[in-house]
Amino acid sequence: MNIKTITYVLSTTLLLSCTSQNKSNNSPAVSIPVTVTKAQTASSGSFSTTGKVQASQHTKLSTRVMGNIQRIYVAVGDVVKKGQVLLQIDATDLQAKVGQIDAQISRAQSHYTNVKRDYERFQKLYSQKSASQKELDNISTQYQIAIDQLNTAKQQKREILAQFKYTTLRAPYAGTVVSKFVNSGDIAHPGTPLLSIENTDRFEVTTNIPEQYIAFVKKGTTVSIAINALNQQLTGTVEKLSSSSNHNGGQYAATIALPKTNTSLYSGMNATVSFEALDRQENQKSIWIQTAALVRQGQLTGIYTLSQSNTAILRWIRIGKSSHTKTEVLSGLNTEEQYITNSQGKLYNGVPVRIQN
Template identity: 45%
Template sequence: MKNIHKSIFGLSLLLFAAGCSHEAEKSTIESPSIAVKVQKASGGENTRYISATGQVEATKSANLSTRMMGYVQDLPVKTGQNVNKGDLLISVSNTDLLAKKGQVEAGVMQAEAAFKNAERDYERFQALFAKKSASQKELDDMTTRYEMAKAGLEVARQMENEVNAQFSYANIRAPFSGVVINTFVKEGDMANPGMPLVSMEAPGKMQIVAMVSESEIKYVREGLAADISLKSLGKTIEGTVSEVSLSAKNTGGQYVVKIDMESDSSVFAGMYANVRIHANRKNNQIENESVWIPEAALVHQGQLTGVYTIGNENAAILRWLRTGRNNGEEVEVLSGLKSDETIIVSAEGRLYNGVTVTF
């Protein structure tokens, strides 16, 4: 009987141990840890980011036009063509100008002949006056005639210069070496004064022309660093604020800010960019601390937006946020998160509140 009790007791211990082992195994299976990548929320007491959108422009560009009316006679270039300084870009019909040039040249020849004749008479009367063979009045009259002939020749030559200058507007040449980016007319079209005919730009250095709101322009100044995000290329390029406009009279309340960017052969004029300007809190007296996190780290549930943070014992904790500006890559956090707090930016499994994570 005693042996039977011992057997029953031993069997009970075995069953209890097996049950505990099963529960431990079940707990392990039900709560696996998830590998994640983390980073700290950016920002801090001395930094604020001002977001803006803009377009890429060449720092050296030109829209060329003519000051005379006429038909487009020749257009030897096309869009995308490389040209050197002084190359002919467009020729406007100058038939009327050629006729005027002939008239002006004839006038110059006539004025030169009159001047030479007056000059000889003036020199002759000077000699006669020295020998007292001519009166003072005769010399004065001849001097006046000489000065008038000289002035007439100068007028004729200035008219010739004016006509020659107009020929430069008939034959438009490249003001610098670069690339033709657009032609606005074709052969046979009528060219009017001031109408853009050809547009070109110099390759190499580019800049971003961005618009900043009136509430933030006071924090922007030359020399501030900026991050330029080009979503079409999937890259971010560093830049520096080079110009800040202090008037929004013709820009609808937005202020123009130009940002020089590092040279990159894959960047072309006209591309859209998101800009994040690094404003200095201490120097510009910015009152509110700005916190930014990657947009990819956000969790959306209905109308709520949150992010997973790291809690006690490496547990994932979902934190609800109030967000602000979006620069295309990062989102500003207005409340719910402090700078330098650790957040989860990606995970190898599905996250939920309380799950253990490794990083």
């Protein structure tokens, strides 16, 4: 085979190959069924936090005296009235102190009576010039000391008697006993919790607001609260809002007041608090899409949109806040613009698609 023959064969082979390839490239691709939706707008201050339900009044009761717990009159779960006796501490030690101070008062009273008599006698002698100024000054000093000693003893008795009220623990308000930290026979120490009660007529939710959202929330803001265990939706109002996050891990503590409800709420229940707050700029809205629709390639984030010829177009976008379900789009997508949320085949730039209902 000569060189001309070889050249002809190669040329023919390349031509056939190109023709075959062009036929393959020009063959129509099968359209992929896809589901689409429109980008939605919402206030960029919208966000959710987790929280805990608690009674609006919750008190740990303690005492100012030390003594053996004589008797506990209530159990956990008991409903109590305001002023009801909950616990009694043995007051024997205080009674002994009262006896001691009474004896001290008696001695001080006797000493005062004697000194007062001498003081009055020296006053009369001094007026008759039968006693010197120095003698009168000395007895006056003794008389003042006797007065002070008697007053001090009486004050000590008043203080001891005041301690007796702390030996009887009473309910500060109507509520329910929720915790008991001691038993009969234990020793009560000043400041150590003995019982705790809650006012179960009113509840609230405590939550923490991240720093990036705190500018959207104010006292009086209305929020939606989902009680997870009960599958109930309630409406509450921001009642308290901390102005510092220094001691809360960079988050701001908030208390949400709940209205009275027939829902069986219990302290400690988990709640999801949804804030629909206004943005810093009035009427400013953000574009939100489904997080599952995002396409990530390295440092780039995109989403598939539709062309006028019903092909998939990969659009690179810049995103903001994101959760498991929703993501904020800062740029690259317009309001109400359609994007692909699901497909029954592999998507790529320019592939024909068919919208499913």
